[in-house]
Amino acid sequence: MKKALLFGFLIIVLGISQADDRFRPQYHLLPPSNWLNDPNGPVYYNGYYHMFFQYDPDSPVGIMKYWGHFYSKDMVHWIGLPIAIAPDQPYDINGIWTGSTSIVNGVPIIIYTGINESHAQVQCQALPANLTDPTLSKWIKWxxxxxxxxxxxxxxxxxxxxxxxxxxxxxxxxxxxLSGQAVLFTSRDFVNWTYLHPIHSNHYDTFWECPDIFNVSNRLVMKVSLRGQDFWAVGELDPIQKNFRPLAGDVDEYTQLIDQGKFYASKSFYDPIHDQQVIVGWIGEDDDQGEKRGWQGMHSLPRSIFLSNDGLQLGSRPIEALQTLRVEESHRYFHNIVLPSTIPFELVHDDLDFGLSVLSTLDGSQRTSVGMMTRTNTTFMPNWDVPGWDYFSVPGITNSLDCQHACDQDIKCRSWTFDSAKQMNNNCFLKSGIPNLVASLTCTSGVKQSETKQQQQLVWVYINRTLSQRSSGTSRAPLAVVEVFESQGGRLAITTRVYPEEDTAQNLAVYVNSGSTTNQTIVIDTLDIWTLNSIWT
Known part of the structure; x- marks a missing residue:
């Protein structure tokens, strides 16, 4: 009997709307209209949580950047405030870009990037105009x-x-x-800053964005944003050289991904009330309807960061305070479900082995599948591609076995793909990670033997979307966000935006793939489902 690992996962399906806009998610932070991107300067001060964000108050496409501002008593329900920082000085006239808030001698101080008259990037400071105002609604520039x-x-x-x-x-x-790097500055008074050196860097990445450095359970963590995703690593700071040294995996490696989906430009802060480091990311859009909707972008759920038992890896999960959104009378609990079973637990044909179908029509023609694909023999997989994470195309390769051998001989290689449809010298791709599998008639792929730990079963987790052809005159269903967290070790998270086409695409089903699970039984230990209240007070 095979037990489904998926349902050790916490799966949160988020969507529908605020009361006056059926397309706006109910549980994610976003302004009433126009553009939002990076979280900025989150901080707890004097009884309230504050979240700032990159904001264009005049456009849903993000032309000019200001700092928007929300505050909250519980990090769950948020109240909007006036713009905190606007581009109105020569040193920031072309935009108020991303920055952070630090508590200095008991005072919250913002340092942000200003884009000056010549479009150079300079670092600027802002302070609260009135420290007795619990909302910190007005800020003055240094x-x-x-x-x-x-x-x-x-x-x-x-x-x-x-x-x-x-x-x-x-x-x-x-x-x-040094293409990807973060530079280190020091100061005694938080006003006069001295440049020291790059604190960490590498020679092959693109430009790093939104670097962050913080402590979790007395371990130093560095986080960077690059290639459209966020990475972090546990390390230590050399007390003399003041360089960051990773202890197990660097910030550019596949294994150090914070979220495998749409989670970028994240910011973290220390929450003293619950003694936790909290991180929030930007969830961008996947469609081209933002200008028509009049808004784009939102923030992820706040996530609590924690260390693995060995102190070398990081995980995250939604903060516990979000459980207060649950409508208890809506709770549905299932235990020891054997698949296949009866509707709503049903067989479907999908690329994934087993999982959940969410935001599904009754006939399954439109659905978003959150599920797993498992493989025991992963060292040599004909008709499968593992697209992404390429770092080298090996010249002179004529067959898949030679490509596999090239990966085995390269210490950096974790997986490989040979594509017979491509020309020699551009057909064997070595990869620094283990991307998700995609069916392909021309590709053979594999995972390096040392990575499989002698045929240990590997699991890929996906979010797939299946949409039928939209019929003329059909109204579009409410938009949604799906955030998935592995609940045991917390090492895996996936976030995506979903855009159902049909109003009826609001059903949930558990599925197994009838083609890939022949002669196997899938057992779901527990499945809990709640309706959630809105975060908007």
Whole structure:
């Protein structure tokens, strides 16, 4: 008997609308209209949580950037406030870009990137106009702005201190010699900053964005955004050289992904009330209807960060406070479900082995599948591609066995694909990660033997969308967000946007693939379902 690992996962399906807009998600932070992207400067101060964000108040396509502002008593229900910082000075006239908030001598201080008159990136400071105002609704800019003008870079992090009360912050910087890097600055007074050196870098990545550095359970963590995704790594800071040294996996490696879906430009902060480090990411859109809707973008659910038992890996899960949104009388509980069974637990034909179909029509013609694909023999897989994470195309390869051998001989290689439809010298692709499988008639792929741990079963988790041809005159169903978290080790999270075409695409079903699970029994240990209230008070 085979037990379905999927339903050790916490699956949250989020969507529908605020009361006056059926297309707006109910449980994710976003302004009433127009453009939102990066979370900025989250902080807890004087009894309230504050979340700032990249905001264009005049356009849903993100032309000019301001800092929008929400505050909350519980990090669940949010209240909108006036714009916190606007581009109105020569040093930031072309945009208020990403930054962070630090508590300095009991005062919250923002450091942000301003885009000046010549479009250079400079680092600036803002302070609350009235510390007795619990909403911190008004901010004033430091009269000596900009504080840092070189090197040209952006997205300053929350500051940290050493044992001698020196402040440090990092921001992203791009140069020819070290393509992806974060640079380190220090200050005694949080006004006069001195450049030190790159705190961490590599020689092959694209420009790093939104770097962050923080502690989790007395371990130092660095986080960066690159290639459209966010990565983090546990490490330590050399006390003399002040360089970050990863302990198990670097910030550009596949295994260090925070979220395998749409989660980018994240910011974290320390929550002293619950003694947790919380991270929030930007969820961008996948469609081209933002201008028509009048808004685009939202933030992920707040996630609590924690360390693995060995102290070398990181995980995340939704903060516990989100459970207060559950409507208890809506709770449905299932235990020891044997698949296949009766509707709504049914067989479907899909690429995935087993999982959930959410936002599904009754006939299954439209659905979003959150499920697993499992393979025991993964070292050599004909008719499968593993697209992405390519770092080298091996010249002179004529067959899949030679491509497999090339991967085995390369210490960086974790998987490979040979594509017979491509020309020699561009048909064997070595990969630094293990991407999800995609069926292909021309490809053979494999995972390096050392990665499979002698034929240990590997599991890929997917979010797939199946849409029927939209009929003329059909109204579009409410939009949704799906966030998936592995509930045991917390190492896996996947976020996506969903755009159902039919109003009836609001059903849930558990499925197994009739083709891939022959002679096997899938057992779901427990499945809990709740309706959630809106976050909007």
């Amino acid at each position: 009269p000596s702005n900009p504080l840092i003008t070189s090197p040209n870079g952006r997205d300053p992090s929350t500051a940290f201190q050493d044992d001698h009360n020196n402040y440090y912050l990092i921001y992203a910087f791009d140069c020819d010699e």
